[in-house]
Amino acid sequence: MTHLIDIAGVRHAYTTAEGPLPVLDGLEMQVPKGGFTAVVGPSGCGKSTLTRLVAGLMRPDEGTVQLHGEKVTGPRATVGMAFQNPVLLEWRTILKNVMLPLEIVSSKMSRAAQEDRARHLLKLVGLEGFEDKRPSELSGGMRQRASLCRSLVHKPEVLILDEPFGALDAFTREDLWQTLLDLKSQEPFTGVLITHDLRESIFLADQVIVMSARPARTQYVMDIPRSGPRTLDDLYTPEAAERLNILRHQIEVAQGRAPAEPAEPRIDPEPTERAVPETLP
Amino acid sequence: MIFRKVGVPFAAMILFLIAWEVLVWANGWPNYRMASPSDLIPAYERYWPLFLEMGWQTLWRTVVGLLLAVIVGTGIGLVMGISRTLRDGLYPLLVGFNAIPKATVVPIVALMFVGAHDFNTVLIAFMISFFPIAVSVSIGLSTLEPEYRDILRALGASQATIFWKIALPKTLPEFFGALKVAVTLAFIGTNLMEIVSPHGRGLGALFDSGKTNSDYPLMFAVLLALAALGILLYYVVVALEKTFAGWAERPSG
Ligand SMILES: Nc1ncnc2c1ncn2[C@@H]1O[C@H](COP(=O)(O)OP(=O)(O)OP(=O)(O)O)[C@@H](O)[C@H]1O
Ligand SMILES: [Mg+2]
Numbered sequence: 001m002t003h004l005i006d007i008a009g010v011r012h013a014y015t016t017a018e019g020p021l022p023v024l025d026g027l028e029m030q031v032p033k034g035g036f037t038a039v040v041g042p043s044g045c046g047k048s049t050l051t052r053l054v055a056g057l058m059r060p061d062e063g064t065v066q067l068h069g070e071k072v073t074g075p076r077a078t079v080g081m082a083f084q085n086p087v088l089l090e091w092r093t094i095l096k097n098v099m100l101p102l103e104i105v106s107s108k109m110s111r112a113a114q115e116d117r118a119r120h121l122l123k124l125v126g127l128e129g130f131e132d133k134r135p136s137e138l139s140g141g142m143r144q145r146a147s148l149c150r151s152l153v154h155k156p157e158v159l160i161l162d163e164p165f166g167a168l169d170a171f172t173r174e175d176l177w178q179t180l181l182d183l184k185s186q187e188p189f190t191g192v193l194i195t196h197d198l199r200e201s202i203f204l205a206d207q208v209i210v211m212s213a214r215p216a217r218t219q220y221v222m223d224i225p226r227s228g229p230r231t232l233d234d235l236y237t238p239e240a241a242e243r244l245n246i247l248r249h250q251i252e253v254a255q256g257r258a259p260a261e262p263a264e265p266r267i268d269p270e271p272t273e274r275a276v277p278e279t280l281p
Numbered sequence: 282m283i284f285r286k287v288g289v290p291f292a293a294m295i296l297f298l299i300a301w302e303v304l305v306w307a308n309g310w311p312n313y314r315m316a317s318p319s320d321l322i323p324a325y326e327r328y329w330p331l332f333l334e335m336g337w338q339t340l341w342r343t344v345v346g347l348l349l350a351v352i353v354g355t356g357i358g359l360v361m362g363i364s365r366t367l368r369d370g371l372y373p374l375l376v377g378f379n380a381i382p383k384a385t386v387v388p389i390v391a392l393m394f395v396g397a398h399d400f401n402t403v404l405i406a407f408m409i410s411f412f413p414i415a416v417s418v419s420i421g422l423s424t425l426e427p428e429y430r431d432i433l434r435a436l437g438a439s440q441a442t443i444f445w446k447i448a449l450p451k452t453l454p455e456f457f458g459a460l461k462v463a464v465t466l467a468f469i470g471t472n473l474m475e476i477v478s479p480h481g482r483g484l485g486a487l488f489d490s491g492k493t494n495s496d497y498p499l500m501f502a503v504l505l506a507l508a509a510l511g512i513l514l515y516y517v518v519v520a521l522e523k524t525f526a527g528w529a530e531r532p533s534g
Contacts, residue, residue, distance in 0.1 A: 052431075055431075055435045056435070057431060057434060057435060074437070075434055075435050075436060075437040076437060077436050077437055079435055079436075080435075081431065081432060081435050083428050083431075085426070085428055087426065087428045087429050087432055089429075089446075089447065089450070089451075090451075090528050090529065091450045091451075091453075091526075091528040091529075100432075100433075100446070101432075101436055103446070104433060104436045104437070104438045104442060104446075105436050105437070134528060150432075154436070
C-alpha cells in the first residue's frame with residue numbers, strides 16, 4: 001500500500017560559510033493515512049529540517065519526499081504546521097489568528113463561515129470566550145492551544161508539530177496531549193510530531209522514529225499498536241516502561257554514549273522492516 | 282487617567298517655566314544673557330501674527346519633509362530588509378551620508394537650487410530624517426523570525442501576502458519608534474535651512490531677525506515656539522502609533 005507520507009533515501013546538506021553541512025543522510029519514514037508518527041533524536045540532528053522537507057519549504061538534495069505517492073515540490077495547502085513558539089500575531093485577536101490560514105487557502109469561503117470554523121476549533125480546545133483576546137493576554141498553554149487550532153483550521157491532511165509542547169510545564173503539557181488526542185478524534189489528520197520527550201512520543205504516537213546524530217539517518221522504528229481510549233495511566237505500565245527503556249537506549253546510541261550492541265535485534269538494519277520488541281504482548 | 286496623561290505633563294512644563302524664571306531672577310541675568318519666561322510675553326504680544334505665519338511655514342515644510350522621509354525611508358528599508366545583498370551594499374552608503382553634518386549640506390543645497398526656498402527646506406528636513414526610518418524598517422523586516430514566514434509560506438502564500446499580513450504589521454512598532462526620532466530631526470533640518478538661507482521664511486528666519494536686531498527675548502520666544510511645534514507633532518505621531526500599533530503596548534501595572 002502507498003503511505004500518505006513516504007520519505008525514502010533522503011540526503012540533505014545546508015550550505016554554510018564553512019562549507020556544506022550534511023544534516024540528513026539516509027532518512028526513511030513512512031506514515032500511513034491517519035497515522036501519528038513521533039520523531040525523536042539528539043539535539044541538532046535535523047528534525048526540524050525533516051519537517052521543512054515534508055512541508056515543502058525545502059527540497060532534499062537526494063531522495064524523495066512523497067505525499068499521496070506524489071513528489072513534494074513546494075508548499076501545499078493540505079499541510080498544517082505548529083512550532084514550539086506559537087508565533088501568534090500580536091496585532092490580531094485569537095479568533096483572527098486562527099482564521100489566518102483560511103484567508104490564504106480558502107479565500108472564497110465566506111467570512112462568517114471562516115469565523116464559525118475558527119470558533120468551533122477554539123471551543124474544542126477549551127478556548128471559548130477568549131476569541132477576542134490578544135495573544136499577550138493568554139497563558140503559554142492557551143497560546144499553544146490557539147496555535148494548534150490555527151494549524152488545523154484549514155483541515156490539512158498532514159499536521160506537522162515541531163516540539164509544540166517543548167516550552168510548557170509538565171502539567172500543561174499533559175493537558176495538551178489530551179487536547180491533541182481529542183482534536184485528532186474530531187478532525188482526522190495524519191500527524192508528524194517532533195519531540196524531545198519520550199513519554200510524549202509513546203503516549204501520542206503509533207510509531208516512534210529515532211534519528212541518529214547528524215548527519216541523521218533513521219536509526220530505529222518502534223510501532224505502538226493502539227486500541228481504545230488512552231489515559232495518562234498507560235504511561236505507568238510495565239509495557240510503557242519497557243518501551244521507554246528501549247527508546248532511551250536508542251537515544252544514547254544516537255548520541256554516541258552507548259554502544260549499539262545491547263539493544264540486540266531491536267536495532268533495525270533495514271529501516272523499512274520494523275523491529276517490534278518481542279518482549280511486548 | 283486623564284490627570285496622569287494631561288495633568289502631569291502640564292504640571293511639569295509649568296514647573297520648568299517657574300524654575301527658569303527663578304533662575305534668571307536669582308542670578309540677576311540681563312535678558313541678553315538669558316531671557317526669562319516673563320520677558321517672552323511681550324515678544325509674543327508684539328509679533329503674534331508673525332509667529333502664526335512663520336510657525337505655519339515651518340510646520341508644513343517639516344511635515345512635507347517628514348512625509349517624504351517616510352515614503353523614501355520605508356522604500357529603502359524595504360529593499361534592505363528583503364535583500365541581503367542590497368542591505369550590504371546600501372548600508373555603508375547610508376551611514377556615510379548620514380554622518381555628513383547637515384549644516385555643511387545646507388549651503389550646498391541653497392546654492393544648487395537658488396531661490397527654491399520651500400523646496401530646499403523640505404529637502405533638508407527630508408535628508409536629515411529618513412535615516413532612522415530606513416534603518417528601523419530594514420531591521421524590522423530582516424529580524425522577522427523564520428517561523429512567522431513559514432506559517433504562511435507552508436500554505437503557499439506569496440511573498441506579497443507574507444509582507445502585507447505579517448512583515449509589515451510586525452515592523453510597525455519599530456517604525457513608529459523611528460518616526461518619533463525623525464520628527465525632531467526634521468525640525469532641526471527645517472530650521473537649519475531657514476536660519477542659514479537669506480530671505481528665509483519660517484521660525485528660523487524669525488530667530489535670525491531677532492539675532493540681527495539684538496532682540497533677545499524674540500530669539501528665546503522662537504525657541505519656545507519651536508519646542509511647542511515639536512511637542513505637537515510628536516503627539517500626532519503618538520496618536521497614530523496608538524491607532525496603528527497600539528497592540529504592541531503591553532498593559533502595565
Ligand atoms: N538554514 C540553515 N542553514 C544552515 N544550517 C542550518 C540551517 N538550519 C539548520 N541548520 C543546521 O542544521 C542542523 C540541523 O538543524 P535542525 O534545526 O533540523 O535540527 P533539530 O533536530 O530540529 O534541532 P533541535 O533539536 O535543536 O530542534 C543544525 O546543526 C543546524 O545548525
Ligand atoms: Mg528543531
